[in-house]
Amino acid sequence: MTVYNREEVLLQATNVQLTFDQHPILRDINFCIRNITRPGLLQGQVVTLIGRSGIGKTQLFKVLSGLQAPTAGQITIHNNKSVKAGDMGVIFQNYYLFEWRTVYQSLMLAAKKNKQLWGMEKQTIERYAEQFQLTEHLHVYPQQLSGGQRQRVSILQQLLKGSDFILLDEPFSGLDVCMIDKAVELLLQVSLSDELKTLIIVSHDIEHSVAISDTVFILGTEPGKEGATIKKEIDLIERDLAWRKDIRREKRFVETIEEIKACL
Amino acid sequence: MKKLIEPFAIINRQTFMIMVAAQVVITLLLWQSFSDGLIPKPGKVASAFVTLLGTKLFIENMLVSLLLTLKAMLYSILITLLFAWLSVLPFFKSVALFIVKCRYLTLTGLIFIFTLLTKDGSELKLSLLVFGIVPFFVTSFLSIIVNINPQEYELCKTLGYNNWQTLYEIIIIGKADQVFEILRQNFAISWLMITMVEGLSMSEGGIGTLLIKYNKYNDLTNVLALQLSIFIIGLCFDYLLGSLRHWLFPYSHLKTATK
Ligand SMILES: Nc1ncnc2c1ncn2[C@@H]1O[C@H](COP(=O)(O)OP(=O)(O)OP(=O)(O)O)[C@@H](O)[C@H]1O
Ligand SMILES: [Mg+2]
Numbered sequence: 001m002t003v004y005n006r007e008e009v010l011l012q013a014t015n016v017q018l019t020f021d022q023h024p025i026l027r028d029i030n031f032c033i034r035n036i037t038r039p040g041l042l043q044g045q046v047v048t049l050i051g052r053s054g055i056g057k058t059q060l061f062k063v064l065s066g067l068q069a070p071t072a073g074q075i076t077i078h079n080n081k082s083v084k085a086g087d088m089g090v091i092f093q094n095y096y097l098f099e100w101r102t103v104y105q106s107l108m109l110a111a112k113k114n115k116q117l118w119g120m121e122k123q124t125i126e127r128y129a130e131q132f133q134l135t136e137h138l139h140v141y142p143q144q145l146s147g148g149q150r151q152r153v154s155i156l157q158q159l160l161k162g163s164d165f166i167l168l169d170e171p172f173s174g175l176d177v178c179m180i181d182k183a184v185e186l187l188l189q190v191s192l193s194d195e196l197k198t199l200i201i202v203s204h205d206i207e208h209s210v211a212i213s214d215t216v217f218i219l220g221t222e223p224g225k226e227g228a229t230i231k232k233e234i235d236l237i238e239r240d241l242a243w244r245k246d247i248r249r250e251k252r253f254v255e256t257i258e259e260i261k262a263c264l
Numbered sequence: 265m266k267k268l269i270e271p272f273a274i275i276n277r278q279t280f281m282i283m284v285a286a287q288v289v290i291t292l293l294l295w296q297s298f299s300d301g302l303i304p305k306p307g308k309v310a311s312a313f314v315t316l317l318g319t320k321l322f323i324e325n326m327l328v329s330l331l332l333t334l335k336a337m338l339y340s341i342l343i344t345l346l347f348a349w350l351s352v353l354p355f356f357k358s359v360a361l362f363i364v365k366c367r368y369l370t371l372t373g374l375i376f377i378f379t380l381l382t383k384d385g386s387e388l389k390l391s392l393l394v395f396g397i398v399p400f401f402v403t404s405f406l407s408i409i410v411n412i413n414p415q416e417y418e419l420c421k422t423l424g425y426n427n428w429q430t431l432y433e434i435i436i437i438g439k440a441d442q443v444f445e446i447l448r449q450n451f452a453i454s455w456l457m458i459t460m461v462e463g464l465s466m467s468e469g470g471i472g473t474l475l476i477k478y479n480k481y482n483d484l485t486n487v488l489a490l491q492l493s494i495f496i497i498g499l500c501f502d503y504l505l506g507s508l509r510h511w512l513f514p515y516s517h518l519k520t521a522t523k
Contacts, residue, residue, distance in 0.1 A: 067418055086424030096415040100438050100515055109433075113424050143518035161423060 004237055006034040010045070010198055011064075011165065012080075016073035017227070018059055024227030025056045026063070029073070031217060031230055033198060036237070043243075044197035046187070048209040051219030052264050056228045057202045058093065058169055060219065064200065065090045065167050077165065088165040089158030093173070095150045097142040103153050104138040107160055114162035124160065132156050132186070148179045155186065164196045172205040180208055188212055206257055207248060214242040218263050232263055304485040312489040322474070326493070329470040332386075333451075333458050336393035340454075341447060343398050348405035352431055360406060366399040371457070375464060385465030392464070396457045397450065404446045408439055441516040444509035448502055455498050 009032050016029035036045055051057050062068035064075055066083040067090070075083045097106055104125065111121035129135045132152045137145060145153065151171070158166060171187070172180050191199050191212070203209040210216055213236055220231040236242040239256065247253045267273040268283065275283075295306050304312075316322045351360035371392055378395070382388040412434060420430040462472025471494060478486045510517045 065422065067421055085421035088422070090418075090422040092415065092418070094415075096413070096419055098416070098419065098433070098438060099518075100441070100513070110423055141515040141518055143515065158422065 005037045008035050012076045016070045019071040025059050027227035028229045042195045044191035046191050046199045046213045047215045048213040049202045049217050055219050061202050089163045091154050091168045093169040095154035102139050110157045110160040147174050165198050167200045169202045211248050309488045312485045313492050316489045325469045325471050325474045333454050339394045340397040344401035363402045371396050389461045392461050397454050400450045400453050408442050441513035448505040451501050
């Protein structure tokens with residue numbers, strides 16, 4: 001059993017509801033994400049949000065990031081501060097980038113927002129670009145990138161911004177097997193870069209996202225009630241499924257995946 | 265051959281050029297055979313066109329008109345940019361929307377008021393042109409602003425931009441290339457109006473006055489030759505503004521290429 005602690009609350013959702021034209025999309029969403037600590041490690045948090053298509057994942061994602069105000073309830077981060085747009089790094093489903101900015105310019109815009117990078121934006125961008133295999137593509141426009149390159153720029157842009165929370169909507173869609181492994185590697189790397197880094201992944205790709213997570217939330221509907229809510233929370237650390245490299249081959253992992261699928 | 269009338273069929277460049285050439289030849293033949301004494305034959309117009317190009321009269325008048333158009337376009341685009349940028353502030357939104365509706369005002373009825381407001385003929389012409397062009401420019405620009413992809417705003421928000429920074433990034437910087445597209449698309453309107461406006465104050469000359477003179481003497485050959493040169497200069501500007509846009513904003517080229 002790994003030694004770990006769940007400490008202070010990093011993000012809290014309280015009674016969140018979202019209604020569009022009298023149709024509840026989300027209701028009674030309550031959960032909290034705590035800082036997980038492990039001795040001798042900078043262990044960030046990775047949370048996966050799973051649910052069927054059209055259930056409201058993207059909407060919850062927008063509410064969490066402060067882009068969409070909930071009809072009722074609230075999301076608070078860092079000691080009860082209400083979340084507002086810009087507090088979180090948000091990577092959308094289709095990796096939108098400003099079409100009129102080169103990759104370098106786009107990254108610079110984000111780096112300039114990060115006070116910790118003052119004076120060394122350029123070096124940081126170059127270092128990250130190297131790591132993300134983007135060095136040759138720094139001076140082209142988004143239209144000239146492949147899907148995977150675009151995704152890496154998108155992720156890198158939000159990383160450079162330096163927020164503790166990184167939200168990713170479908171980070172594995174449209175990537176080939178090799179690229180998925182790279183993306184997984186990348187996310188793990190990010191989650192280990194800072195004690196407070198918290199990744200929230202919304203994905204259809206249950207295996208890949210669960211394999212790197214410590215907690216899974218399942219979004220679904222309950223009979224007789226309109227609107228989706230968190231139907232189930234699975235603590236993967238407790239089941240000893242978190243932070244293990246080749247977890248995907250183990251039987252217990254496969255069983256958990258089956259359990260999640262049955263829930264959808 | 266069948267491809268030529270098939271929807272979305274892609275034909276190669278060479279075929280296209282041959283097709284265009286054939287169409288031009290057919291048009292000229294039709295013109296040649298159906299024109300009688302009143303309507304001059306193409307050959308006559310062509311030779312008049314060549315002689316016209318060499319005359320000092322033509323060059324001087326053309327320069328006057330071009331200069332006036334360019335001046336009017338410059339003023340118009342500045343006014344347009346100001347109002348279009350400000351249109352995202354609620355206070356200026358109504359003003360911008362009103363300007364858009366001004367397209368339905370005809371200039372003819374306002375000439376008198378403008379004559380009272382301006383000092384001399386050239387000022388009258390310029391202000392009439394600007395007044396005529398601006399509504400079209402603003403209309404184009406506002407439709408660009410309305411059609412902005414919501415994701416552009418979302419990305420700004422996630423980067424923590426405030427509303428002023430968003431205005432700067434998306435509308436001022438992000439749509440700068442569109443300014444050239446607006447100029448290009450509306451150049452035709454300015455060019456159309458210049459001939460009309462120039463009739464109002466003949467003393468400064470211009471192709472509009474030239475046209476009126478030829479029309480008065482029923483010199484149809486020269487009228488057509490002049491029309492031809494107006495048409496060609498219009499095309500040149502269209503091309504020039506298009507290339508300028510691609511040169512200044514390389515990404516605009518990418519956008520149209522993938523569409
Ligand atoms: N602007 C809107 N107005 C009304 N209903 C909306 C709006 N946007 C989304 N919805 C509805 O909200 C529900 C949830 O949409 P959402 O995009 O969050 O689904 P999702 O879980 O992300 O699906 P997917 O996995 O396919 O991306 C859908 O039923 C959709 O019809
Ligand atoms: Mg979605």
